[in-house]
Amino acid sequence: MINKDFIDKCKSIFGPENVLTDKAELIAYSYDATPGIPREIPGVVVFPENTKQIQELIFLARQTKTPIYPRGAGTCLSGGPVPLSKGVVISFQKMNKIVEIDPDNLTATVQPGVIIADLNASVAKYGLIYPPDPGSMATATVGGSVAENSGGLRGLKYGVTKHYIMGMEVVMPTGEVFRFGGKTVKNVTAYDFTHLFVGSEGTLGIITEIICKLIPAPKYRKAMIAFFDKLEDAGKTVTDIVRNQVIPATLEIMDKVTIQTVENYAKVGLPTNVEALLLIEVDGMGQDSVLWEAEKCVEIINQNNGKYRIAETDAERDSLWAARRAALPALAQVKPSTVLEDATVPRTKLVDMLVAIQSIAKKYDLMIGTFGHAGDGNLHPTLLVDPTNKDEMERVHNAVDEIFEVALSLGGTLSGEHGIGVAKLKYLQNEIGRSGIETMRRIKQAFDPDNILNPGKLVPMED
Amino acid sequence: MTTAVTKTIFDDIEALKKELIRCMKCGNCMAACPIYNVEKKESSVARGKIALGEAVxxxxxxxxxxxxxxxxFNCLVCKSCMMACPSGVRFDRIILGLRAAIAKKKGIPFVKKALFKLLKNPELFDKGMKAFAAMQGFFLKPEGEKKRTPKGFLKGINPRLDEQFILPELTRESFRDKVKETIEAKSSQATAIFFTGCSVNYLYQEVGDDLIYVLQRNNITTITPKRQNCCGMPVMVHGDIETARELARKNLDAFEKTNAKYIVTVCGSCGSALKHEYPIILEGTEHEEKAKKWAERVYDISTFLLKVIKFEPPKGKVPLKVTYHDSCHLKKSMKVFNEPRQLLKMIPGITLLEMKKPDACCGSGGSYHLTHVDTALKIAKAKAEDIKATAADAVCTGCPACMMELFEGLHRIGESCNVTHTVSLLAKSYRAEN
Incomplete structure (x- = not known):
């Protein structure tokens, strides 16, 4: 464990200016954005600047059996970077260089601490984008989002983080440096380690460099907002749009509770008597095809008894988006805190899921606003809570249990984009079964025999 | 002397609980925080400091x-985080509440000493800065202190005060000593108090002259009460809540002696102190009602001209390319950012060139730029580079503290771009009419 000797060695590896040991500094590394999970103040925080330092730390940690908690910006919503013991936090916030942008191979090679929005700003001058856009992209790091396989608002059309990672360099828990994947579109050499490490939540190795895939930025876009008196009509609009071969970049839903709260808070001119709204944006490289897609969406909205507003200018687009952007801030105003879940179901089960959440809210006497990425079935039921109210917190935990139960019964998943971490560990077996748990344990043991990398996350080592 | 009867967050740290609990730790503040941007440490940013408050x-x-x-104390109190916060956490209250609790526990002299421990030669610094920092009110006694030119005191005192350090010359006579208390307008449409703030009183007197000139041109009778003081913000940010209260009471009493309907400010920090802080720090005291009354009458000069009175647009040509820097307290506290730009666009000859992130903090933060030199300089230089990139002839802002920081930052990167106040460009245009 961590003692003076360990800290001295850290200082000689990283330089004294890159090691934090004062309790006040360490307290600020004892959390992420997940409410109500176990957490511990780490024993030391280090800021690496290169791969070799991380290798040396691994050797030190192995000798002393010290847990390592890798951390990007700490915006995780499942407890990924949160220390569970007085181990060492590796903060990647200073290992944040864009190593190379290769516009001809459509790749960017980055260190893990690069902020997602900064990567996008840097590739914009080549007319390119890195599509994964989690809500925290202005703060979150590429490394963190790779470890968590983060999603975002554009998932339906553009996919999620795993679709944009082509290779990486990893320091293995045994200390070797391992590079796999690369700049080639095609690569079937060896196991597909890239896809194993994306979403591994820091449990299999420490990612030190990442090759990201870039795509051309869409040139045209068209946004609209549609209101529905019946939830079923909104749900049918979502599936009808896809059935009519239109894949919008954004297809977001907000339920009645969210709409009313947003309107009450932001006064953006939303009708408060509707059951649901959809925010739809189509984009593409050709004006004609984008207009065709937009017209098709309008036609489908009309067929499903929806009323719509379409943005003719950038300013109008911003005003439509304002409603969606206000969803979480508005809900967060109602009560001191929020529990934001990300249970996800097949697109066709969207309405069933929304109805189930409403009845769970009623059953446990809770306020739940649901919004989210309707196009990919990824909903964010947001439970509004007062953490100091024990009785209410009890009901919240029960409601969350039930939300997951329903999601799984509809053929969905525990987590669309936030990860398992510690927050959802107890539900894991419900989705992947006993054989899944055993397989995960064997993988973890094969990679990390000493169980020093982010122990207690993602893989339940004990029953 | 009156004392607070209710327990505000400045008197009782327990009162912070309900504000702390509202932070979801989402980390949105990290994208907005100028200090985090430089230091990349959790403790630099609001979320980390909130965790510390919870731990206390x-x-x-x-x-x-x-x-x-x-x-x-490693916070500029620029409120940028509050603009990015989805939960609307009042981080300004939290940070000032924590500082007040520290000051209460350790005493004000300790706080100042702790801050200046970071400096090379604290005693000398204190001596030299007494005069020099007077415009920040940092060491200011309520009645104000006579200024001395700081040159000669500064060498080797603070790492910031190196050969690159540059500062407008301090004036021999304060603005309030110099200016007539009441200046009647010919056909007066209203009477307004000019709350000068320390920077105008000691440093940027031309901004004060320009303000009075602009008000005259708009037929506003100006009262510049001799008995007004520092707004209190500089002592308040160091946790010295009792001195801030005393300054606030004295200012309110000075306002009460006039028949003015409005207060006009040329400094975002002074304006937000009068408008937002006084009613809170004086809550539960006999000055509470006065604080509330005058809070509603406070306007930044740009809002006052465009939204309160009948404004006479200037006609004189000022051929300049200008970029506008949003003072943190003017934009993030007083919510004034459209009006100054509107005014600039109304001045014939001025081309407004927006810089990248015009509302990014300049790094001043009152005394922050002296106590946290390395971080502040990096922030100031980044700001200066953004200004340089616009190729503007002048950078204009609504706050003299920013003017000082911008002036120095530009100098340090070898830029000669002028630094001016919105009201000075207006005055320039009026004066060019004939």
Whole structure:
């Protein structure tokens, strides 16, 4: 464990200016954005600047059996970077260089601490984008989002983080440096380690460099907002749009509770008597095809008894988006805190899921606003809570249990984009079964025999 | 002397609990925080400091822990985080509440000493800065202190005061000593108090002259009460809540002696102190009602001209390319950012060139730029580079403290771009009419 000797060695590896040991500094590394999970103040925080330092730390940690908690910006919503013991936090916030942008191979090679929005700003001058856009992209790091396989608002059309990672360099828990994947579109050499490490939540190795895939930025876009008196009509609009071969970049839903709260808070001119709204944006490289897609969406909205507003200018687009952007801030105003879940179901089960959440809210006497990425079935039921109210917190935990139960019964998943971490560990077996748990344990043991990398996350080592 | 009867967040740290609990730790503040941007440490940003506040309340750490004190004072109070916060956490209250708790526990002299421990030669610094920092009110006694030119005191005192350090010359006579208390307008449409703030009083007197000139041109009778003081913000940000209260009471009493309907400010920090802080720090005292009354009458000069009175647009040509820097307290506290730009666009000859992130903090933060030199300089230079990139002839802002920081930052990167106040460009245009 961590003692003076360990800290001295850290200082000689990283330089004294890159090691934090004062309790006040360490307290600020004892959390992420997940409410109500176990957490511990780490024993030391280090800021690496290169791969070799991380290798040396691994050797030190192995000798002393010290847990390592890798951390990007700490915006995780499942407890990924949160220390569970007085181990060492590796903060990647200073290992944040864009190593190379290769516009001809459509790749960017980055260190893990690069902020997602900064990567996008840097590739914009080549007319390119890195599509994964989690809500925290202005703060979150590429490394963190790779470890968590983060999603975002554009998932339906553009996919999620795993679709944009082509290779990486990893320091293995045994200390070797391992590079796999690369700049080639095609690569079937060896196991597909890239896809194993994306979403591994820091449990299999420490990612030190990442090759990201870039795509051309869409040139045209068209946004609209549609209101529905019946939830079923909104749900049918979502599936009808896809059935009519239109894949919008954004297809977001907000339920009645969210709409009313947003309107009450932001006064953006939303009708408060509707059951649901959809925010739809189509984009593409050709004006004609984008207009065709937009017209098709309008036609489908009309067929499903929806009323719509379409943005003719950038300013109008911003005003439509304002409603969606206000969803979480508005809900967060109602009560001191929020529990934001990300249970996800097949697109066709969207309405069933929304109805189930409403009845769970009623059953446990809770306020739940649901919004989210309707196009990919990824909903964010947001439970509004007062953490100091024990009785209410009890009901919240029960409601969350039930939300997951329903999601799984509809053929969905525990987590669309936030990860398992510690927050959802107890539900894991419900989705992947006993054989899944055993397989995960064997993988973890094969990679990390000493169980020093982010122990207690993602893989339940004990029953 | 009156004392507070209710327990505000400045008197009782327990009162912070309901504000702390509202932070979801989402990390949105990290994208907005100028200090985090430079230091890349969790403790630099609002979320980390909120975690520290929670740890104090849960007895995991003591309020007088040395590192904790340093971390809590490592904040510009620029309120940028509050603009990015989805939960609307009032971080300004939290940070000032924590500082007040530290000051209460350790005493004000300790706080100042702790801050200046970071400096090379604290005693000398104190001596030299007494005069020089007077415009910040940092060491200011309520009645104000006569200024001296700081040159000669500064060498070797503060790492910031190197050969690159540059500062407008301090004036021999204060603005309020110099200016007539009441200046009647010919056919007066209203009477307004000019709350000068320390920077105009000691440093940027031309901004004060320009303000009075602009008000005259708009037929506003100006009262510049001799008995007004520092707004209190500089002492308040160091946790010295009792001195801030005393200054606030004296200012309010000075306002009460006039028949003015409005207060006009040319400094975002002074304006937000009068408008937002006084009613809170004086809550539950006999000055509460006065504070509320005058809070509603406070306007930044740009809002006052465009939204309160009948404004006479200037006609004189000012051929300049100008970029506008949003003062943190003017934009993020007083919510004034459209009006100054509108005014600039109304001046014939001016081309407004927006810089990248015009509302990014300049790095001044009152005395922050002297106590946290390395971080502040990096922030100031980044700002200067953004200004340089616009190729503007002048950078204009609504706050004299920013003017000072911009002036120095530009100098340090070898840029000769002029630094001016919105009201000075207006005055220039009026004067060019004939």
């Amino acid at each position: 309340l849960s007895n995991d750490i003591k309020i007088d822990d040395d590192t904790l004190i340093n971390l809590i």
